Amino acid sequence: MGKTDDFRELKIKAISLRRNILKMLQKAGSGHTGGSLSIVEILVDLYYRKMNIGPEIFESKKRDKFVLSKGHGCPALYAVLADLGFFPEEDLWELRQLGSKLQGHPQLGLPGLEISSGSLGQGLSVAMGMALADRMDGVDARVYCLMGDGETNEGQVWEAAMTAAHYNLDNLCGIIDFNKLQIDGMCCEVKDMGAYKHKWESFGWHAVEVDGHDLEALDKAFEDVEKVKGRPQVVIAHTVKGKGISFIENKVEWHGIAPKEDELEKALAELDEQEKALDAERKGE
Numbered sequence: 001m002g003k004t005d006d007f008r009e010l011k012i013k014a015i016s017l018r019r020n021i022l023k024m025l026q027k028a029g030s031g032h033t034g035g036s037l038s039i040v041e042i043l044v045d046l047y048y049r050k051m052n053i054g055p056e057i058f059e060s061k062k063r064d065k066f067v068l069s070k071g072h073g074c075p076a077l078y079a080v081l082a083d084l085g086f087f088p089e090e091d092l093w094e095l096r097q098l099g100s101k102l103q104g105h106p107q108l109g110l111p112g113l114e115i116s117s118g119s120l121g122q123g124l125s126v127a128m129g130m131a132l133a134d135r136m137d138g139v140d141a142r143v144y145c146l147m148g149d150g151e152t153n154e155g156q157v158w159e160a161a162m163t164a165a166h167y168n169l170d171n172l173c174g175i176i177d178f179n180k181l182q183i184d185g186m187c188c189e190v191k192d193m194g195a196y197k198h199k200w201e202s203f204g205w206h207a208v209e210v211d212g213h214d215l216e217a218l219d220k221a222f223e224d225v226e227k228v229k230g231r232p233q234v235v236i237a238h239t240v241k242g243k244g245i246s247f248i249e250n251k252v253e254w255h256g257i258a259p260k261e262d263e264l265e266k267a268l269a270e271l272d273e274q275e276k277a278l279d280a281e282r283k284g285e
Ligand SMILES: Cc1ncc(C[n+]2csc(CCOP(=O)(O)OP(=O)(O)O)c2C)c(N)n1
Pocket: 032, 034, 035, 036, 038, 070, 072, 118, 119, 120, 121, 147, 148, 149, 150, 151, 152, 177, 179, 181, 182, 183, 184, 241, 255
């Protein structure tokens, strides 16, 4: 599937990516289910519409760059990269195995990957450096950096935020997977970030809030922020941890566990139902 304007096709893509995420996690027997499922639509809009990216352009400086700062959500990124042809889909079933290119946190060496990540709080600094380098090289490309909301408790995020604003990096776009949960509870209980959008604005960023599962709204948000001049931008995407699977959604215990075989079956049945509903909607038009 190339770049498309058909949002229904993108919704079906999101369902099929969720299938692979769950299958690879079940096969691995461990991993981060909730925070992988919450970022699917964000990745779909970036990789299948917004970004100038793909195996054919990956060696070019002109490619748009994506940094998965919340590295533990990598099953979602792996599913996308395999689907785009960066590596064979069979590799997905080797997630977290010794010697596999697909580690539990992204490791350089995997085709399509910009940075190793997983130690939270560092990605925005790297993305900021990439954006600065692109500007110094006169490269017309954008750098996107996806962070978790819990992740932004890390002080380094705010050092990078200040630096990006200082250099007026309008080719840099942060995205927050604002699912309100983190490893051991609700973000607001672990460390309340207060007026979150205002925080980013006060650090000199252009900030917008959007439903992070509404592909059309996400697409418009990314389109709009791209027009902002002289300031980095952040898209605060309101999401649901575990999105798409009823018994995983909003359950903190699903942060770092994988589905068992029977749970996978139930989850896949729910995804089949979602696809049928989309089909029925189309036929009813
Ligand atoms: C520097 C660092 N400290 C702690 C961890 C352990 N850890 C892994 S995921 C996580 C919670 C992150 O929460 P959030 O960013 O909201 O991710 P999400 O809920 O979307 O999975 C933590 C603390 C880590 N990976 N890196």
